[in-house]
Amino acid sequence: MSHFGSYDERVKNFDWKISENELGYKEGDPINIGWYCTDRICEMGKADKPALIWEGPTGNEKRYTYNDLRLTSNTIGSFLRSLGIKNEDRVCLFMDKIPELYLGFLGILKIGAIAQPLFSAFGDESLFIRLENAQTKAIITQKKHAPKIRKIIDKMPWLEHIIIVDQDPAKPLQEREVSFNLDEAPKVETFDIFPTYAESPSVLHYTSGTTGQPKGVKHVHASLISQYLTAKWVLDLHDDDIYWCTADPGWVTGTSYGIIGAFSNGVTQCILDAGFSADNWYRFIEKHKVSVWYSAPTAIRSLMKAGDDVVKRYNLSSLRHLASVGEPLNSEAVIWSEKVFGKPFLDTYWQTETGCMVITNFPDMKIKPGSMGKGFPGIIATVVDPETYEPFEESGKMGLIAIKPGWPSMMRTYWNNEETYQKKFVNGWYIPGDRSSIDNEGYFWFVGRDDDVINTGGHLVSPFEVESALLEHEAVAESAVVAKPDFVNMEVVKAFVTLKPGFTASKELDLQIMNFVRKKLSPLAMPQEIEFVETLPKTRSGKIMRRILHAKEWGEEIGDTSTLEED
Amino acid sequence: MEEMLAAVREYVIDEYVEDDSEVTYDTPLISGGIVDSFSMVSLKRFLENKYNISIPDDKATPEAFDSINKICVLVKEYIG
Numbered sequence: 031m032s033h034f035g036s037y038d039e040r041v042k043n044f045d046w047k048i049s050e051n052e053l054g055y056k057e058g059d060p061i062n063i064g065w066y067c068t069d070r071i072c073e074m075g076k077a078d079k080p081a082l083i084w085e086g087p088t089g090n091e092k093r094y095t096y097n098d099l100r101l102t103s104n105t106i107g108s109f110l111r112s113l114g115i116k117n118e119d120r121v122c123l124f125m126d127k128i129p130e131l132y133l134g135f136l137g138i139l140k141i142g143a144i145a146q147p148l149f150s151a152f153g154d155e156s157l158f159i160r161l162e163n164a165q166t167k168a169i170i171t172q173k174k175h176a177p178k179i180r181k182i183i184d185k186m187p188w189l190e191h192i193i194i195v196d197q198d199p200a201k202p203l204q205e206r207e208v209s210f211n212l213d214e215a216p217k218v219e220t221f222d223i224f225p226t227y228a229e230s231p232s233v234l235h236y237t238s239g240t241t242g243q244p245k246g247v248k249h250v251h252a253s254l255i256s257q258y259l260t261a262k263w264v265l266d267l268h269d270d271d272i273y274w275c276t277a278d279p280g281w282v283t284g285t286s287y288g289i290i291g292a293f294s295n296g297v298t299q300c301i302l303d304a305g306f307s308a309d310n311w312y313r314f315i316e317k318h319k320v321s322v323w324y325s326a327p328t329a330i331r332s333l334m335k336a337g338d339d340v341v342k343r344y345n346l347s348s349l350r351h352l353a354s355v356g357e358p359l360n361s362e363a364v365i366w367s368e369k370v371f372g373k374p375f376l377d378t379y380w381q382t383e384t385g386c387m388v389i390t391n392f393p394d395m396k397i398k399p400g401s402m403g404k405g406f407p408g409i410i411a412t413v414v415d416p417e418t419y420e421p422f423e424e425s426g427k428m429g430l431i432a433i434k435p436g437w438p439s440m441m442r443t444y445w446n447n448e449e450t451y452q453k454k455f456v457n458g459w460y461i462p463g464d465r466s467s468i469d470n471e472g473y474f475w476f477v478g479r480d481d482d483v484i485n486t487g488g489h490l491v492s493p494f495e496v497e498s499a500l501l502e503h504e505a506v507a508e509s510a511v512v513a514k515p516d517f518v519n520m521e522v523v524k525a526f527v528t529l530k531p532g533f534t535a536s537k538e539l540d541l542q543i544m545n546f547v548r549k550k551l552s553p554l555a556m557p558q559e560i561e562f563v564e565t566l567p568k569t570r571s572g573k574i575m576r577r578i579l580h581a582k583e584w585g586e587e588i589g590d591t592s593t594l595e596e597d
Numbered sequence: 598m599e600e601m602l603a604a605v606r607e608y609v610i611d612e613y614v615e616d617d618s619e620v621t622y623d624t625p626l627i628s629g630g631i632v633d634s635f636s637m638v639s640l641k642r643f644l645e646n647k648y649n650i651s652i653p654d655d656k657a658t659p660e661a662f663d664s665i666n667k668i669c670v671l672v673k674e675y676i677g
Contacts, residue, residue, distance in 0.1 A: 553635035
């Protein structure tokens with residue numbers, strides 16, 4: 031029996047107080063996510079329950095109980111305080127999926143500081159832009175990623191501490207670096223947790239838009255109320271579950287459901303810190319008897335591509351409930367998962383700004399393969415006319431997804447960018463920027479983004495950022511970046527490039543430019559294809575018309591070209 | 598073969614390793630997190646350019662790219 035039960039009943043009787051009561055929280059009380067994910071679970075009598083089972087690239091394993099989670103997060107919090115880190119200071123987590131990332135996140139929250147997780151594959155420019163925007167005071171990292179920070183340290187006078195968690199004692203530390211080895215640090219039993227409140231800032235996640243720099247999405251400690259309940263009801267987390275969220279905490283799924291949702295529900299969570307391979311993933315599920323699996327369409331399609339035979343080599347009978355997030359889950363993937371795992375992946379829709387699932391499929395609700403499902407109880411979601419921003423009265427019409435603001439995990443602002451934040455609200459609706467329709471049974475059907483942002487493997491990439499990076503390459507005169515369809519990643523980055531005089535298109539230059547962007551920004555932002563062209567389509571005022579290039583890639587009608595510059 | 602192994606190793610270290618970590622011919626590249634699935638595209642492109650071959654997408658799997666030794670076995674198949 032699932033926690034959720036009947037959709038109609040849940041909607042009819044819903045109040046976020048259901049979550050608050052289960053958490054034992056009352057309006058006006060202090061609320062600290064770090065405490066709720068560790069100390070509270072211990073106080074509930076689960077101190078010795080396994081909380082985190084971590085497996086590294088070589089199969090090495092580390093295990094932490096809830097009491098270990100409490101002690102290690104205390105220890106990290108205490109160390110940060112000893113460096114002078116205070117509440118609301120930004121502390122960046124720039125690590126692979128190692129235990130210190132999860133425990134550090136909780137330690138940062140316990141001292142009231144703001145956790146700023148960044149994807150460890152980011153290049154130095156992507157890192158600098160985000161650290162500069164947040165004026166980050168400290169960064170916790172691994173020795174393998176320290177060179178990227180050293181490259182830009184001179185430009186970051188505000189960054190006071192670079193904390194390296196695996197420093198080789200034989201090697202000297204460099205400017206502002208400090209070594210912190212969690213395994214060797216004396217554990218802190220009693221810790222004075224900072225009394226954060228509902229509106230105290232907790233997490234700063236960066237997301238990309240069509241234009242301008244990445245935006246820092248500010249969340250607060252009250253987000254727990256949404257994340258706890260959505261994890262319980264949609265992921266259907268039960269006390270005896272072994273849960274695996276494959277997302278990296280550099281992105282919002284990895285924190286909302288890879289840390290907060292899981293630990294506040296007191297379940298046992300497994301983490302695999304290794305690159306993708308179908309064999310390794312199935313082996314991991316079999317070994318740890320994973321029962322609830324939250325993954326992404328890109329990974330599911332990669333598993334489909336690996337074939338059905340590899341599935342048969344493993345005993346995956348522990349799997350009870352599967353869900354997916356990142357980009358729309360195509361119906362073929364849902365049908366395939368039913369065939370090979372005996373259960374469908376349930377698609378969940380949300381984004382960095384929403385902090386929790388807002389439109390989703392539920393256990394025990396009829397699944398329509400390819401549909402995003404229905405609004406979570408308490409979330410008023412609809413589709414509005416893109417001209418009037420009024421909800422459509424008839425079903426089946428395509429428009430913009432719109433959500434009534436006000437749920438606990440809704441972002442509070444974009445860091446240092448209130449103006450852009452305000453633009454996300456029109457006619458009393460929060461507009462996430464996605465197009466959809468709703469059928470006559472209330473199910474949402476995703477159509478696409480309403481802007482030029484590229485969704486590759488579930489991660490948003492700004493064409494503007496990639497174009498800017500391309501222009502820094504010595505050979506590139508102009509560039510235009512669009513999404514290109516891709517079976518596994520849904521979309522990948524494609525660049526159209528004109529060259530400066532003296533440079534000639536070649537396979538070597540193509541690879542050189544790809545690697546240039548990869549190192550500067552990230553592997554996600556690296557163009558998977560570069561097309562060298564003589565000219566780019568522009569308006570008469572000289573603006574590059576990405577729309578025409580996008581239409582060409584997707585085999586769509588080019589549309590109105592009346593403003594196109596003539597050769 | 599030795600020359601190819603050395604050339605691929607040099608490229609992997611130059612392009613994908615930030616610190617002074619050791620990379621042997623058997624170091625797990627994909628499962629070890631040194632090369633991610635997006636970066637595999639540039640590694641494949643390097644191999645195709647250098648050895649003037651075309652590796653079909655369905656052969657460029659995480660398993661086939663998981664070590665320098667495995668990559669060179671794959672490349673040799675297409676060199677003929």
